[in-house]
Every structure is written in structure tokens, then in C-alpha cells.
Amino acid sequence: MLEPEIRRLIREETRFRTGLGFDVHRLAEGRRLILGGVEIPWERGLEGHSDADVLAHAVMDALLGAAALPDIGVHFPDTDPRWKGADSLELAAAVADLVRQKGYEIEGVDAMILAERPKLSPHFPDMQANLARALKVRPDQVGVKATTTERMGFPGRGEGMAAMASALLRARTP
Ligand code: MG
Numbered sequence: 001m002l003e004p005e006i007r008r009l010i011r012e013e014t015r016f017r018t019g020l021g022f023d024v025h026r027l028a029e030g031r032r033l034i035l036g037g038v039e040i041p042w043e044r045g046l047e048g049h050s051d052a053d054v055l056a057h058a059v060m061d062a063l064l065g066a067a068a069l070p071d072i073g074v075h076f077p078d079t080d081p082r083w084k085g086a087d088s089l090e091l092a093a094a095v096a097d098l099v100r101q102k103g104y105e106i107e108g109v110d111a112m113i114l115a116e117r118p119k120l121s122p123h124f125p126d127m128q129a130n131l132a133r134a135l136k137v138r139p140d141q142v143g144v145k146a147t148t149t150e151r152m153g154f155p156g157r158g159e160g161m162a163a164m165a166s167a168l169l170r171a172r173t174p
Contacts, residue, residue, distance in 0.1 A: 015171035017104065019066025021111075023057040026160040035113060035120065035161075036127025036144060037089040037134070042118050046161060049078035053088035054163045055144070059109050059131060060088075060095045062167035067099045092134040104169035106135055110143035111165035114155040120146040 031045030036055045046052035060072050069075075075098075076083045076091055083091070096106060109131070113120060124144045132139040149156040 009173070016107070017066045017068075017169045017171070019062045019064065019167045019169070021058040021061030021063075021065060021165040021167070022162070023054045023061065024154075024160055024162045025052045025054045025057075027158060033118075034088070035123065037087075037130035038123045038126045040118065040120070040123055044158075050076070050083050050086040050091070051088050054161050055111055055113055055127065055165075056088035056092050056131065056134075058163035058165040059111050059135075059167070060092050062109060062111075062165040063095050063099050063106065063135075063169070066167045066169040067102045067104055069098060069102065089130055089134040092131065093136075096135040099169060103172050105172055106137050106141065107168040107170050108137075108141040108143070109135070109165060109167045111145070111163055113144070113146040114149055114162040114164075115146060116148045116151060116156050116158050 025046035025048050027044045028047040029044055031047055031052070033040045033042045033045040034051045034053045037053065046054055057072060064071055072091070076086070099106065127144045128139045128142045131142045151157070154160050155162055
């Protein structure tokens with residue numbers, strides 16, 4: 001039988017938290033397409049106050065959610081001129097700092113982009129490397145995937161792109 005104190009410490013050591021994130025941006029002419037910090041040459045790009053990196057935004061909200069912190073709209077409001085044209089990877093680095101300040105380590109994130117075109121898989125390694133650098137984790141702790149929506153709905157019609165993400169945090173022992 002383990003002593004109650006040791007039981008408590010084991011429980012603390014293995015305290016995990018999950019979070020989820022979701023984001024959508026509209027596609028527009030004359031905008032750059034930036035996903036996971038990678039600029040992808042294409043005829044249109046995502047519209048938004050920042051660089052509209054829908055993948056980074058979903059990952060950030062997953063991390064914030066896992067730490068029970070407010071969403072990115074609260075931290076980086078689109079009415080604030082400071083975030084106009086912002087590099088979302090810099091915002092992601094700030095989010096990772098907030099999560100660590102609250103006492104958590106990032107175990108991993110996973111994300112899924114919903115987009116009909118262009119083909120994104122050749123860019124996954126660069127997206128993983130960029131997100132990992134911003135979050136100060138290894139690339140193998142960052143999953144990036146994509147799917148079409150079979151030409152249905154707003155991603156399928158090419159009106160926009162969406163991304164969803166999950167994050168797993170581990171509480172640091174006091
Ligand atoms: Mg967004």
C-alpha cells in the first residue's frame with residue numbers, strides 16, 4: 001500500500017489537461033495565404049486583422065482552453081491596432097508563455113485544416129517546424145493534417161478555410 005502523500009504526489013505528477021480550438025477565415029483576392037507560418041503561393045489568401053493564420057489560431061485556442069485561459073479574441077482583439085498584420089507565430093509564442101506561467105508544460109498539439117485547395121501536405125513539415133519553434137517544443141509534438149470537405153460547405157466551395165486543434169498540457173509539480 002502506498003502512503004497517502006505518495007499517492008497525492010503521483011496524482012499531481014500525472015495531472016493532464018486537454019483543450020480544443022477552432023477557427024475560420026474567409027478567402028480573398030490580394031491576400032497572402034499563411035498557414036502555420038508558411039506562405040503558400042496561391043491565387044487567394046485568408047482575410048483577417050492579423051496574418052489570418054487559421055492553423056496557428058486554432059492551435060492557440062486549444063492551448064489556452066487546456067489552461068482554462070480566455071480565448072485569443074480576448075488576448076489579441078481584432079480592434080487593437082497592435083495586432084494588425086500580426087505574425088501569428090509570435091502570438092502563439094506569447095500564448096505558450098502564458099500557459100507555462102500558469103504552471104503547465106505542453107505535451108503535444110494536433111491540428112486539422114479544412115480546405116478544398118491548394119494541396120497542403122507538401123508544407124506540413126515546415127508548418128510543424130514553425131509551430132514547434134514558436135511553442136518551444138519538438139516538431140514531433142505537433143501534428144498537422146488537412147482534409148477537404150468533399151466540395152461541400154464553405155471550405156468545399158472555396159469561400160474560406162477552417163482549422164481545428166487539440167492540445168494536451170501536463171501540470172508541473174509544485
Ligand atoms: Mg483567426
